[in-house]
Amino acid sequence: MPKPLKFLENLMRPFRRRRDREAEEDLEAIAAKEQKVFRYETLAAATRGFSPKQKLGEGGFGPVYKGRLEDGREVAVKRLGMGSRQGAKEFTNEAMLLSRVQHKNVVNLYGYCTHGNDKLLVYEYVPNESLDKLLFAEPEGPRRAELDWRRRYEVVVGVARGLLYLHEDAHTPIIHRDIKASNVLLDDRWAPKIADFGMARLFPEGLTHVNTRVAGTNGYMAPEYLMHGALSTKADVFSFGVLLLELVSGRKNSSFIPLADADADTLLEWAWKLHRKGQSLDLMDPALRTTAVPEQVKMCVHVGLLCTQADPKLRPDMKRVVVILSKKPSTLEDPTRPGVPGSRYRRRALGPGGSRYSGESSSSMTSPSASASASISTVASSSNANNTATISRTSARSHSQPSHQRK
Structure with a gap:
């Protein structure tokens, strides 16, 4: 030194x-x-x-x-x-x-x-496993079948309400910073519980954002946070949107394998292109064929895309998300292109559907490398690893990611 x-x-x-x-x-x-x-x-x-x-x-x-x-x-x-x-x-x-x-x-x-x-x-003690153990289990296996559409939708609503509480009703607003399937535990009634607050940050009221060291999981971090360290509640909204699209599709965004005819490199891009074609149901996990409610599935894809828009100002807050999920499907604004690591957004004239922003790919930016990080749930073993990235603004370094009851 x-x-x-x-x-x-x-x-x-x-x-x-x-x-x-x-x-x-x-x-x-x-x-x-x-x-x-x-x-x-x-x-x-x-x-x-x-x-x-x-x-x-x-x-x-x-x-x-x-x-x-x-x-x-x-x-x-x-x-x-x-x-x-x-x-x-x-x-x-x-x-x-x-x-x-x-x-x-x-x-x-x-x-x-x-x-x-x-x-x-x-x-x-939360008796059931963390959400990822069921959601990303073998497609045709019995574990995946346990997570039918009714349970998945209840998880969506429960996590949304938990985040709304953290953002607006807690003693001081809290940003979780690591919302993902492995940090959602399921109790004996399959109700979701948000866990692992090791990286959470207090967010004093009156601020639009804070600049901080970037820490989170690859595939779930909002682009403005990942690239510039600009942290706000909208970073949790983005992560929630990714989780929502994963619940619908049964696919993990951080390890998404492009389909031969999908012309998309990420789960978010695939969902956006299907939505624009009016084919949102094609995103659905095949395991949900017999239990899904088509209108709810379409709405969830739409909400997931609204939450993962490149510009944080366009994303809804969690209060609006809870309202949308709690009511009958209604007319929602068209989402703009989702944000992904290495993308940026810019203002433009009003486009179709009244949109003022569009995602713009930036070839000069690259997504950070991810490190394998063990996560522990109430029933998980030390072999459960998640791709987790802890990134400074100038370098990426490995970091063991804690997770309540999975550590």
Whole structure:
């Protein structure tokens, strides 16, 4: 390290330590005030001494164990791996954000524990698998069949309501930053719960966006965020739109294999071209043939495309999305070309359908490389990997991605 940089690093170190210490003290104060502090002995007993037989999975943060408290509640205990500095920051971030969040479509944090070098978060146990385990299962397999259209539509509505709560009704607005199928857990009634808040950010009211380090998953990040670090609630809207199109098609956007006659390199582009031809139903997962409601499928494709438009100003907010999904299909504006990594948008004169913006491909921009990142759900194993990219504005670097109950 050059001497000037080393000197600056040494100069900043005490301030960083103090900041980290203050964050932990704030977390403990919140937990104590809300009676969310657990004794280490209680959690050790609940997990049978953190027995390997109780282990649900392991990822970037460390292992997650299933446990049962003395009052009968089943829990998932996330235990921070030793020596994980980056993980410690995200671990604390997740605890501080979730400590004041209460919504049926957001995973419930029961409490927090510190014991020496051990840091543990205690969540409700969500018995069914994460959404990706079913949605991207073998096309003709029994697991895919469990996720019929009614359940998929309930997932769409539930995730939309959870995001609306985070964006508008939480104590301070929260941007999740990593909405994807593997971060949606399904409870015993198949209700969706948004999980993994390790990268979430508070978003003070009155701001249009904040500039920040880019972190998220390849295939789900909005172009303005990926390219410029401009973060707003519309970045979550974009990710939700991708998830919605994945639920309809049963295909993963980040690993989309172009069809021979589709003339599209991404799921979003394929959906847009089918929509323009009036053939949205051709996007539908074949597993849904016997259970799908055609009008709902078409509406979901339309909403997904509105949410993934290149220009964030054209995307609806989550309040409007929830309203659309909760009512009978109505006339919606035509979506413009979806945004993809490496694309930009520009103003133009009014086009067909009153559109003022169009997507414009930019050959000089390239999408970042993705790193394999383990995700853990209540029933997932350490072999479950997701392509996750953590990108700075000037370079891409690997980053282990945490995921509640899948870590």
